[in-house]
Amino acid sequence: MRILVERDRCEGHGLCTEQAPEVFELDDDGVVVLRFEGREVPDEVAGAAARGVDVCPVAALRVDR
Amino acid sequence: MTASVSAPTYGADIYTDQALLEPYEHYRALRELGPAVWLEQHEAFAVSRYADVRAVLLDSDTFRSANGIALNEPANRAILGCTLASDGELHAHLRKVVAHRLMPRSLRPMRELVTQRADELVAGLVERGSFDAVADLARALPLSVVPDFIGWPQEGREHLLEWAGANFDSFGPMNARAERAMPKCGEMAAFGAELVRTGNVLPGSLGAGVLEARDRGEVTTEQCMMLMLDYLAPSLDTTISAVGSAIWLFAQHPEQWDHVRADPALVPNAVNEVVRFESPIRAFGRLAETDTEIGGVPVPAGSRVLVIYASANRDERKFARADEFDVTRTDAVQQLGFGVGEHGCAGQALARMEAESLLTALARSVVRFRLDGPPERALNNLIRAFGTVPVTVERGA
Numbered sequence: 001m002r003i004l005v006e007r008d009r010c011e012g013h014g015l016c017t018e019q020a021p022e023v024f025e026l027d028d029d030g031v032v033v034l035r036f037e038g039r040e041v042p043d044e045v046a047g048a049a050a051r052g053v054d055v056c057p058v059a060a061l062r063v064d065r
Numbered sequence: 066m067t068a069s070v071s072a073p074t075y076g077a078d079i080y081t082d083q084a085l086l087e088p089y090e091h092y093r094a095l096r097e098l099g100p101a102v103w104l105e106q107h108e109a110f111a112v113s114r115y116a117d118v119r120a121v122l123l124d125s126d127t128f129r130s131a132n133g134i135a136l137n138e139p140a141n142r143a144i145l146g147c148t149l150a151s152d153g154e155l156h157a158h159l160r161k162v163v164a165h166r167l168m169p170r171s172l173r174p175m176r177e178l179v180t181q182r183a184d185e186l187v188a189g190l191v192e193r194g195s196f197d198a199v200a201d202l203a204r205a206l207p208l209s210v211v212p213d214f215i216g217w218p219q220e221g222r223e224h225l226l227e228w229a230g231a232n233f234d235s236f237g238p239m240n241a242r243a244e245r246a247m248p249k250c251g252e253m254a255a256f257g258a259e260l261v262r263t264g265n266v267l268p269g270s271l272g273a274g275v276l277e278a279r280d281r282g283e284v285t286t287e288q289c290m291m292l293m294l295d296y297l298a299p300s301l302d303t304t305i306s307a308v309g310s311a312i313w314l315f316a317q318h319p320e321q322w323d324h325v326r327a328d329p330a331l332v333p334n335a336v337n338e339v340v341r342f343e344s345p346i347r348a349f350g351r352l353a354e355t356d357t358e359i360g361g362v363p364v365p366a367g368s369r370v371l372v373i374y375a376s377a378n379r380d381e382r383k384f385a386r387a388d389e390f391d392v393t394r395t396d397a398v399q400q401l402g403f404g405v406g407e408h409g410c411a412g413q414a415l416a417r418m419e420a421e422s423l424l425t426a427l428a429r430s431v432v433r434f435r436l437d438g439p440p441e442r443a444l445n446n447l448i449r450a451f452g453t454v455p456v457t458v459e460r461g462a
Contacts, residue, residue: 013414
């Protein structure tokens with residue numbers, strides 16, 4: 001599973017980082033950064049990653065299976 | 066094919082006083098009937114299940130906000146062109162003009178101020194012992210923070226709550242509440258236009274930023290007027306509703322307040338649970354752009370769709386024990402009270418900050434909330450809120 005982000009849409013609410021700090025973080029501008037950018041998310045954090053995608057208030061995140 | 070033969074129908078008016086007071090059995094009935102239910106009284110498809118509400122909100126190409134937000138045409142015409150009631154590129158453009166000021170990062174300097182005001186307010190009320198959780202608590206903090214933040218001049222502030230409430234009433238069906246609201250909505254629009262004309266907004270505020278964007282040619286003067294209303298109207302009642310409901314809920318469920326007191330890290334989850342359980346905004350509308358379907362129910366192009374957040378948040382298909390208030394539930398964060406997607410609430414970081422600051426301050430000093438009599442609802446077509454919640458607090462050591 002991969003995570004895709006539309007950075008333009010991210011408003012830095014940070015709900016994804018609360019769900020899965022091992023997958024998402026916010027940069028100094030408060031915009032989401034993927035720790036597995038362009039790579040497969042490891043299976044052991046895939047569930048948390050999917051929850052992080054689900055709670056994005058502005059739907060800036062997507063799961064690409 | 067007409068809507069009425071393909072979708073289940075519901076005959077009750079869900080905007081009568083009684084229905085606004087006790088909406089949840091109507092919502093349950095709608096969820097039982099199907100993914101999209103034709104509301105005969107309101108000539109709209111009700112979308113009431115969590116999965117369908119989420120799907121409709123995320124499909125903003127099909128389910129449009131322009132001419133769709135309110136259940137009546139005059140209100141839709143009046144708000145056409147504001148961020149709430151625009152779509153696609155125009156919406157993205159307008160939202161960018163102000164949303165950056167509402168991002169958690171931009172709000173960092175606000176946190177100290179909001180926390181300090183919340184602490185002072187709570188200290189004074191706890192000292193008094195008995196107070197109205199709506200007037201003295203829920204309204205007091207937003208009114209001491211938000212008008213300055215948005216840049217509203219001192220003159221005119223006395224109308225803010227009245228105008229914002231009218232604005233929300235106008236989004237319902239054209240019932241007596243909406244009819245009464247229309248002149249006040251006009252007053253608010255005129256005031257917004259006057260602010261843009263005179264530039265009489267506080268320096269450094271969100272409103273000042275909107276005017277600067279106009280001066281840079283990013284938005285027109287007319288768009289400016291709509292943007293002023295966009296962020297003035299919804300910034301108070303919603304938060305006030307959530308805080309008033311929170312105190313009412315904790316008064317009735319002392320064991321839930323014990324959880325929060327024992328672990329103040331639960332406060333953000335508790336705020337989500339309050340918004341899930343007593344969603345401040347009942348519903349917003351959308352307009353189907355093309356022939357489409359909702360959960361398999363055909364919805365013809367041009368149909369009005371009523372997206373009921375307050376029902377999605379009580380959907381037993383999504384939330385276990387949906388009618389129980391439980392601040393420890395792990396999926397409270399998935400509540401849809403702030404909407405989701407392109408039109409997801411832009412002010413939610415500020416709203417969360419205000420509500421969390423108050424509950425955190427209260428958790429330090431209040432052991433119990435006791436109702437001093439029956440609370441009174443403030444009936445509004447869009448907002449579910451109390452007008453008064455008289456309480457006495459029992460102080461901790």
